[in-house]
Amino acid sequence: MTPTGYLNGDWAAPEALRISPLDRGFLFADGVYEVICAFDGAPFALAPHLERLQRSLDGIELANPLTAPAWTALLEEAIARSGGGDLSIYLQVTRGVQPRRDHAPPAAPVPTVFLLTGALPATPAQVLTEGLAAITRPDPRWARCDIKSIALLPNVLLRGAASAANASECLLLRDGQLTEGAASNVFVVREGKVLTPPADAHILHGVTRDELITLARRSGIDVGEQPLTQAMLEGAEEIWVTSTTRGVLPVTRLDGQAIGTGVPGRLWHRLHGLWQAHIDDFRRQVAAGKPR
Numbered sequence: 001m002t003p004t005g006y007l008n009g010d011w012a013a014p015e016a017l018r019i020s021p022l023d024r025g026f027l028f029a030d031g032v033y034e035v036i037c038a039f040d041g042a043p044f045a046l047a048p049h050l051e052r053l054q055r056s057l058d059g060i061e062l063a064n065p066l067t068a069p070a071w072t073a074l075l076e077e078a079i080a081r082s083g084g085g086d087l088s089i090y091l092q093v094t095r096g097v098q099p100r101r102d103h104a105p106p107a108a109p110v111p112t113v114f115l116l117t118g119a120l121p122a123t124p125a126q127v128l129t130e131g132l133a134a135i136t137r138p139d140p141r142w143a144r145c146d147i148k149s150i151a152l153l154p155n156v157l158l159r160g161a162a163s164a165a166n167a168s169e170c171l172l173l174r175d176g177q178l179t180e181g182a183a184s185n186v187f188v189v190r191e192g193k194v195l196t197p198p199a200d201a202h203i204l205h206g207v208t209r210d211e212l213i214t215l216a217r218r219s220g221i222d223v224g225e226q227p228l229t230q231a232m233l234e235g236a237e238e239i240w241v242t243s244t245t246r247g248v249l250p251v252t253r254l255d256g257q258a259i260g261t262g263v264p265g266r267l268w269h270r271l272h273g274l275w276q277a278h279i280d281d282f283r284r285q286v287a288a289g290k291p292r
């Protein structure tokens with residue numbers, strides 16, 4: 001695939017695009033974003049991503065610069081310019097450029113719209129057979145983690161802490177309760193039951209989280225959305241993390257200790273199978289030219 005960039009009407013290689021240093025995204029991280037996958041050249045779970053983008057924009061009181069059909073057309077053009085196939089698309093909307101640096105939001109902002117496509121790395125086979133390592137850390141973030149804000153400094157630092165510990169993800173605890181991963185939502189299996197923290201303002205309402213819950217329930221697997229303590233996390237039979245680019249992956253080591261039997265668990269295998277079948281189904285719909 002060819003990485004492609006879009007900025008306020010211009011298409012170019014991403015590194016060739018230029019923004020003003022007076023953009024409020026650059027100065028204040030005053031903006032929101034989405035990450036969407038395309039499979040076989042078609043955007044996956046587009047409606048829930050565009051709905052979440054709208055909620056994020058509402059959360060920062062910024063009017064959506066594009067209608068849903070215009071977003072769809074823009075994303076489709078980005079995919080086509082990148083050569084189609086499987087890829088990821090990053091989109092960002094900021095409160096635009098102001099003549100001088102001023103915290104106060106302008107009365108009539110002209111939003112900056114930025115898009116970037118990238119390759120979708122395949123999950124290494126070893127991750128599927130052995131699982132991931134994760135660490136836990138206190139959740140240092142603000143009280144509106146449901147807004148997909150571009151202010152990702154805590155997430156960046158937490159990811160650094162995970163890398164330094166040879167781990168792939170950092171699971172976060174706020175006042176002793178599990179919230180989510182630094183870049184994922186979290187599921188836990190206890191006494192054979194699938195549990196995940198509730199979708200409140202302390203977590204991002206993950207599109208993968210929602211879709212996985214729907215798939216599980218459709219197959220008769222109950223999913224409880226409830227607060228989870230650190231002790232419940234540490235004593236879990238299974239832990240999984242979900243995100244758009246990674247799907248659902250098993251965590252088998254937490255802070256250096258084995259989770260459950262130390263290998264991906266029975267329920268993860270089942271849900272991962274359902275997830276793969278869901279993507280395969282989407283690919284069949286794309287091939288058949290069906291509206292999705």
Ligand code: PMP
Pocket residue numbers: 035180181182183184185203204205206207208209242243244245
């Ligand atoms: N929580 C956080 C903090 C994230 O950054 C992400 C993914 N970017 C998720 C959850 C998962 O969300 P989704 O399934 O919509 O990618």
